[in-house]
Amino acid sequence: xxxxxxxxxxxxxxxxxxxxxxxxxxxxxxxxxxxxxxxxxxxxxxxxxxxxxxxxxxxxxxxxxxxxxxxxxxxxxxxxxxxxxxxxxxxxxxxxxxxxxxxxxxxxxxxxxxxxxxxxxxxxxxxxxxxxxxxxxxxxxxxxxxxxxxxxxxxxxxxxxxxxxxxxxxxxxxxxxxxxxxxxxxxxxxxxxxxxxxxxxxxxxxxxxxxxxxxxxxxxxxxxxxxxxxxxxxxxxxxxxxxxxxxxxxxxxxxxxxxxxxxxxxxxxxxxxxxxxxxxxxxxxxxxxxxxxxxxxxxxxxxxxxxxxxxxxxxxxxxxxxxxxxx
Amino acid sequence: xxxxxxxxxxxxxxxxxxxxxxxxxxxxxxxxxxxxxxxxxxxxxxxxxxxxxxxxxxxxxxxxxxxxxxxxxxxxxxxxxxxxxxxxxxxxxxxxxxxxxxxxxxxxxxxxxxxxxxxxxxxxxxxxxxxxxxxxxxxxxxxxxxxxxxxxxxxxxxxxxxxxxxxxxxxxxxxxxxxxxxxxxxxxxxxxxxxxxxxxxxxxxxxxxxxxxxxxxxxxxxxxxxxxxxxxxxxxxxxxxxxxxxxxxxxxxxxxxxxxxxxxxxxxxxxxxxxxxxxxxxxxxxxxxxxxxxxxxxxx
Numbered sequence: 206x207x208x209x210x211x212x213x214x215x216x217x218x219x220x221x222x223x224x225x226x227x228x229x230x231x232x233x234x235x236x237x238x239x240x241x242x243x244x245x246x247x248x249x250x251x252x253x254x255x256x257x258x259x260x261x262x263x264x265x266x267x268x269x270x271x272x273x274x275x276x277x278x279x280x281x282x283x284x285x286x287x288x289x290x291x292x293x294x295x296x297x298x299x300x301x302x303x304x305x306x307x308x309x310x311x312x313x314x315x316x317x318x319x320x321x322x323x324x325x326x327x328x329x330x331x332x333x334x335x336x337x338x339x340x341x342x343x344x345x346x347x348x349x350x351x352x353x354x355x356x357x358x359x360x361x362x363x364x365x366x367x368x369x370x371x372x373x374x375x376x377x378x379x380x381x382x383x384x385x386x387x388x389x390x391x392x393x394x395x396x397x398x399x400x401x402x403x404x405x406x407x408x409x410x411x412x413x414x415x416x417x418x419x420x421x422x423x424x425x426x427x428x429x430x431x432x433x434x435x436x437x438x439x440x441x442x443x444x445x446x447x448x449x450x451x452x453x454x455x456x457x458x459x460x461x462x463x464x465x466x467x468x469x470x471x472x473x474x475x476x477x478x479x480x481x482x483x484x485x486x487x488x489x490x491x492x493x494x495x496x497x498x499x500x501x502x503x504x505x506x507x508x509x510x511x512x513x514x515x516x517x518x519x520x521x522x523x524x525x526x527x528x529x530x531x532x
Numbered sequence: 533x534x535x536x537x538x539x540x541x542x543x544x545x546x547x548x549x550x551x552x553x554x555x556x557x558x559x560x561x562x563x564x565x566x567x568x569x570x571x572x573x574x575x576x577x578x579x580x581x582x583x584x585x586x587x588x589x590x591x592x593x594x595x596x597x598x599x600x601x602x603x604x605x606x607x608x609x610x611x612x613x614x615x616x617x618x619x620x621x622x623x624x625x626x627x628x629x630x631x632x633x634x635x636x637x638x639x640x641x642x643x644x645x646x647x648x649x650x651x652x653x654x655x656x657x658x659x660x661x662x663x664x665x666x667x668x669x670x671x672x673x674x675x676x677x678x679x680x681x682x683x684x685x686x687x688x689x690x691x692x693x694x695x696x697x698x699x700x701x702x703x704x705x706x707x708x709x710x711x712x713x714x715x716x717x718x719x720x721x722x723x724x725x726x727x728x729x730x731x732x733x734x735x736x737x738x739x740x741x742x743x744x745x746x747x748x749x750x751x752x753x754x755x756x757x758x759x760x761x762x763x764x765x766x767x768x769x770x771x772x773x774x775x776x777x778x779x780x781x782x783x784x785x786x787x788x789x790x791x792x793x794x795x796x797x798x799x800x801x802x803x804x805x806x807x808x809x810x811x812x813x814x815x816x817x818x819x820x821x822x823x824x825x826x827x828x829x830x831x832x
Contacts, residue, residue: 219647226656230663343545346798350790352740354747354762355783362771362779373772461649468654472744476766486655487748490662502659505652513650 212517216510223506227499228276232269241493242289249292257287258496285503286496290489296500299485304504306376307481311470314401315459318408323455325409326416327448331439333421342417348410353469357403357476364399365477371399374478396479403473408466415458420451453524460516463509543802549795552788560605567599571756575599579768579775589777591761592768600756601781608758609789611669611742616735618677623684623734624727630685631692632715642689649682654744661750668752676741684730691726695719725804732797736790743786758782 231239242258243250260275267275279285285296325345329338365373377383377392423429424447432446471483478484482501489497541547559566569575572595580590588597630641660675695701696719704718745751746759753760761782765771770778 215643215646216650218643219650222647223651223656226659230659343795343798346794347791350736350740350794350797351787352743352790354743355787355790358762358766358771358779358783362776366771366774464650464652465654467652468657468744471654471658472747475748486658490658490748490750493662495663498659498662502652502655505655506650509650509652 212514216514219510220506223502224277224280227502228273231495242495245289245493246292254287254292258289280503285500288489288494288497290492290494290497296496299497300482300500300504303480303482303485306479307467307470307474307483310397310400310404310473310479310481311463311466313397314404314470315408315466317401318405318412319455319459321405322409322412323416323448323452326413326455327420327443327451329413330417330420330424330451331443331447338417341413345410345413345417348406349414351406353403353407353472354476356406357473360399360403361476372396373399376480400470400473400477400479403476404466404469407469408462411458411462412455415455416448416451419454420447423447423451426450453520456516456520456523460509460513463512464505467505467509543799545795546799549792549799552792553796556605556785556789556792557609559602560609563602563606567596567602569599571595571599571603572754579770579773579778581775582777588781589775591764591778592770592775593764597761597777597781600761601758601785604756604758604761604782605785607669607755608739608742608785611673611757612735612739612789615673615676615738615742616731618673619681619734619738620684620727620731622677622681623730624688624723626681627685627688627690628692628715628719628723631689632696632711632719634696638689641685645682645685645689648679649686651679653679654741657741657745658748658750661745669755669757672742672745672751673738676738676745680734680737680741684734687726687730688723691723692719695722725800729797729800729804732793732800736793736797739786739789739793758785 239259243255246254283297285300288294288296288299291299322345325341329341332338361373364370372378372395376396377389378396381389381392383389428450429442429446432442437446467482470481471486473479474481474483475487482504486498486501488494489501574594575596576586576590576594578590578592578594580586580594582589586596586598588601591597591600626641626645630638630645656679657675660679661672664671664675701714701718704714709718743759743762746757747762747766749763751757751760751763753764759782762779765775765778765782768775768778770776
């Protein structure tokens with residue numbers, strides 16, 4: 206297993222970029238964010254809290270590079286500072302509380318859209334020019350172009366408020382005690398349906414488009430003709446020969462899309478009052494809780510980088526040509 | 533009629549998309565005629581459903597939703613298009629420079645491009661916006677443009693790299709043309725279809741990002757745009773109290789812009805990459821394919 210060094214360099218640069226943005230922004234601000242945060246703390250502003258915020262946001266008499274080293278030391282020990290809104294909780298605690306829900310939503314939505322989008326794309330490419338293709342393919346492009354806010358609001362209005370099919374808030378029925386039992390899981394599943402359906406259209410559109418174009422070029426390959434020549438049926442050629450190979454670009458696209466998916470999850474969680482990272486980010490941004498907003502960016506950057514790395518590794522396993530070409 | 537225009541007119545989807553966008557732009561331009569008066573003025577009771585007098589109903593504050601929709605089209609479309617242009621300009625410039633000059637310039641720019649590409653955009657946007665406080669349209673434009681150029685830059689760089697080694701460019705260099713002439717006169721014209729795709733895609737992205745930011749409350753709430761209309765409607769719990777018109781009008785406006793741009797983009801993609809084309813030309817291919825499948829099935 207070899208991941209090209211160049212890719213690792215890119216991830217390192219991206220991570221550094223996020224850190225540097227986080228470090229410099231508050232120090233560049235014209236009005237000091239420190240004062241507004243101390244004001245935000247109100248009566249809870251103990252000397253220790255004020256000290257912690259000042260150290261983090263550069264309102265201390267110290268050369269800038271020493272501040273940066275301190276900042277990096279903090280990051281290395283997962284110390285992302287204290288939350289202003291939820292003081293005395295730390296940012297790590299606040300984020301840990303909600304990260305699981307977002308991960309659950311995003312992973313479920315990715316799996317669901319992957320199944321739907323890839324099948325639609327494969328069939329559209331197989332029947333290129335047919336009625337199915339002529340409708341589904343432009344429709345997918347439209348799905349990519351409609352902001353998630355609109356889809357979320359429409360879903361909420363149609364299925365949550367008008368038809369009352371699904372609950373309109375929270376991750377599970379608040380009257381239930383979280384535990385490992387069927388009622389609780391059922392409730393979690395039931396509450397996740399609308400958010401997942403909101404997150405999916407964008408991804409389905411992207412997967413369908415990528416799968417279709419990659420499948421079209423794969424269908425021209427010799428091994429597909431060979432499969433035909435062997436007398437294999439349509440389904441065998443389509444799934445075992447063409448679709449499996451056409452999946453590769455879809456995987457690359459998946460990793461790159463994750464950033465946009467996180468963006469969508471932020472909006473979705475706000476609309477459906479779902480207790481994930483997005484809702485936390487929203488309450489943090491309303492309260493100008495800068496440490497939490499910064500921690501959020503770092504966490505989401507790390508998640509995206511992790512996913513990209515994973516795809517790089519998988520790519521090498523699934524497509525041995527990649528490794529050969531790179532060594 | 534030029535062949536490019538004829539090619540465009542033959543595509544029903546593109547024409548439909550163009551008409552949608554043109555109609556919306558016209559609505560925005562003619563706002564003073566279509567909805568005279570100040571859209572922020574209180575004209576009726578709170579949350580009135582659509583009537584003959586207020587065709588899109590009223591907001592919680594008793595403002596006319598139709599008037600807000602028409603006036604809100606102006607900043608929404610203007611910011612969307614201007615930001616899209618800025619993203620495209622930035623992406624094209626960086627891609628061109630990286631691709632043409634190569635070497636260390638390319639190494640640095642390519643690394644930056646890929647790094648910014650993998651950083652999740654919306655969280656970064658929210659971070660920037662929240663440090664900037666409540667931001668006007670110009671700041672929203674700048675923030676979006678600065679975080680979303682890498683897609684275009686990557687495409688442009690790849691295309692420039694392949695163009696650079698073509699004979700006509702090599703010839704131009706041997707003749708001794710200066711670098712700027714090679715870039716602007718020899719290479720740039722060949723990038724036009726790519727820039728078109730990039731532009732439409734960037735406008736779509738800019739509108740999505742702008743709506744998201746304004747919906748989250750980072751826009752100026754006094755400035756009537758579709759995004760702030762959504763924000764205000766959400767704050768007055770329009771959906772929960774059943775005032776669907778309050779949220780529906782801006783939502784449909786944004787969705788229609790998306791639809792129009794998507795139809796244009798789909799066609800551009802097909803023109804630039806004929807392999808992806810679907811439509812009448814392909815039905816013959818499809819028929820043959822079906823026929824072959826049937827024969828295969830019939831054979832024992």
